[in-house]
Amino acid sequence: xxxxxxxxxxxxxxxxxxxxxxxxxxxxxxxxxxxxxxxxxxxxxxxxxxxxxxxxxxxxxxxxxxxxxxxxxxxxxxxxxxxxxxxxxxxxxxxxxxxxxxxxxxxxxxxxxxxxxxxxxxxxxxxxxxxxxxxxxxxxxxxxxxxxxxxxxxxxxxxxxxxxxxxxxxxxxxxxxxxxxxxxxxxxxxxxxxxxxxxxxxxxxxxxxxxxxxxxxxxxxxxxxxxxxxxxxxxxxxxxxxxxxxxxxxxxxxxxxxxxxxxxxxxxxxxxxxxxxxxxxxxxxxxxxxxxxxxxxxxxxxxxxxxxxxxxxxxxxxxxxxxxxxxxxxxxxxxxxxxxxxxxxxxxxxxxxxxxxxxxxxxxxxxxxxxxxxxxxxxxxxxxxxxxxxxxxxxxxxxxxxxxxxxxxxxxxxxxxxx
Amino acid sequence: xxxxxxxxxxxxxxxxxxxxxxxxxxxxxxxxxxxxxxxxxxxxxxxxxxxxxxxxxxxxxxxxxxxxxxxxxxxxxx
Numbered sequence: 001x002x003x004x005x006x007x008x009x010x011x012x013x014x015x016x017x018x019x020x021x022x023x024x025x026x027x028x029x030x031x032x033x034x035x036x037x038x039x040x041x042x043x044x045x046x047x048x049x050x051x052x053x054x055x056x057x058x059x060x061x062x063x064x065x066x067x068x069x070x071x072x073x074x075x076x077x078x079x080x081x082x083x084x085x086x087x088x089x090x091x092x093x094x095x096x097x098x099x100x101x102x103x104x105x106x107x108x109x110x111x112x113x114x115x116x117x118x119x120x121x122x123x124x125x126x127x128x129x130x131x132x133x134x135x136x137x138x139x140x141x142x143x144x145x146x147x148x149x150x151x152x153x154x155x156x157x158x159x160x161x162x163x164x165x166x167x168x169x170x171x172x173x174x175x176x177x178x179x180x181x182x183x184x185x186x187x188x189x190x191x192x193x194x195x196x197x198x199x200x201x202x203x204x205x206x207x208x209x210x211x212x213x214x215x216x217x218x219x220x221x222x223x224x225x226x227x228x229x230x231x232x233x234x235x236x237x238x239x240x241x242x243x244x245x246x247x248x249x250x251x252x253x254x255x256x257x258x259x260x261x262x263x264x265x266x267x268x269x270x271x272x273x274x275x276x277x278x279x280x281x282x283x284x285x286x287x288x289x290x291x292x293x294x295x296x297x298x299x300x301x302x303x304x305x306x307x308x309x310x311x312x313x314x315x316x317x318x319x320x321x322x323x324x325x326x327x328x329x330x331x332x333x334x335x336x337x338x339x340x341x342x343x344x345x346x347x348x349x350x351x352x353x354x355x356x357x358x359x360x361x362x363x364x365x366x367x368x369x370x371x372x373x374x375x376x377x378x379x380x381x382x383x384x385x386x387x388x389x390x391x392x393x394x395x396x397x398x399x400x401x402x403x404x405x406x407x408x409x410x411x412x413x414x415x416x417x418x419x
Numbered sequence: 420x421x422x423x424x425x426x427x428x429x430x431x432x433x434x435x436x437x438x439x440x441x442x443x444x445x446x447x448x449x450x451x452x453x454x455x456x457x458x459x460x461x462x463x464x465x466x467x468x469x470x471x472x473x474x475x476x477x478x479x480x481x482x483x484x485x486x487x488x489x490x491x492x493x494x495x496x497x
């Protein structure tokens with residue numbers, strides 16, 4: 001069977017515009033969450049978010065590095081983040097220059113949960129106030145979810161499968177899992193896979209706040225608001241950014257002497273069949289997804305050393321934890337489990353990809369990132385290492401990422417160190 | 420250069436992300452400045468906005484160069 005490995009990674013997050021800055025800030029326990037600066041949020045119930053920082057910030061994002069100014073003007077920010085993260089991943093993998101035969105076997109699977117909401121909001125106002133003749137000719141293709149994959153394929157000449165997953169907050173994990181299968185099924189040798197999101201705009205914040213999903217009670221202390229597993233948690237904090245990996249067929253990577261981060265060994269998917277926003281109260285879908293991923297990986301529960309949890313800082317955290325316990329054991333079989341959403345917020349369609357990259361880095365550096373703000377662990381967390389407050393050095397051979405989305409869609413990925 | 424030419428040039432540079440010295444009256448939007456058909460729709464909208472002039476579709480189709488745009492605006496702007 002064709003094996004699939006990760007040979008490049010790219011990140012744009014509230015904690016940095018590249019992989020190493022994000023990872024260093026995450027391990028140092030820094031928070032990327034703050035008051036919303038993108039627009040005047042004074043009339044919003046929720047006034048905080050994990051924004052990707054402007055270029056003049058210590059760890060700010062400069063879109064001019066990898067995205068043409070013309071493209072920047074035409075597309076929503078989620079596409080800009082996605083193109084940049086994909087470029088980083090290709091550079092990291094040493095694949096920015098490929099011959100035609102390689103390009104024909106290289107594709108994209110970069111999705112988003114929501115897509116170009118800020119642009120839809122702005123152009124709707126424009127349409128209403130100034131009429132249809134003033135709507136931008138770039139409105140449609142500048143907002144479509146598959147346009148990260150589209151733009152990236154055009155920029156780098158990638159003629160393999162061009163795919164984009166839309167499964168809400170499971171998008172990033174599904175994107176990587178689906179792309180790994182495309183390589184396994186011999187549709188491609190190389191796939192850029194991941195997810196991006198940028199919905200920190202008035203209607204995005206208002207919509208999630210009205211759905212009672214966001215933390216609206218800690219506007220005065222933004223860095224404390226995302227607190228998975230803590231008794232005082234009160235909803236998620238929206239983040240934004242992108243995560244993209246280069247997946248490559250193992251022999252292909254070996255033949256060109258590529259640096260190999262990890263192998264994608266397991267992928268599980270399931271549906272809750274229960275409710276549009278609430279998870280199944282017993283976490284049945286989450287459990288099924290994890291069990292499938294472990295089975296596909298051919299691993300025992302005790303082989304998992306680190307779980308990057310979905311852990312959004314909502315009541316669902318303990319439902320997920322109970323499901324993880326049923327799969328891995330009451331002490332998680334000795335694994336550590338943390339939610340990095342505590343530091344960067346919830347990147348929605350980008351979350352699963354960004355967090356899978358954290359799993360890959362945990363394997364590379366043999367250290368697991370912390371769960372910030374976990375001062376008073378909720379009931380049911382006894383005997384479980386949730387990596388409170390500070391990063392922890394430990395052996396990490398295999399890691400599991402969980403991502404669950406509205407509509408009751410679940411995805412789990414297992415990545416493993418290549419011996 | 421006329422005031423119209425300066426303002427047209429500024430819009431073209433901003434929308435197409437091209438070097439200022441390439442935006443000459445003879446420059447073709449598509450052949451010399453890398454625009455596609457959608458870019459031209461966007462440019463026409465920007466000209467309409469900037470100069471308060473309406474550029475109907477049949478007139479827009481005849482605007483191929485920067486000079487064509489300047490001429491149309493000078494002939495039609497109030």
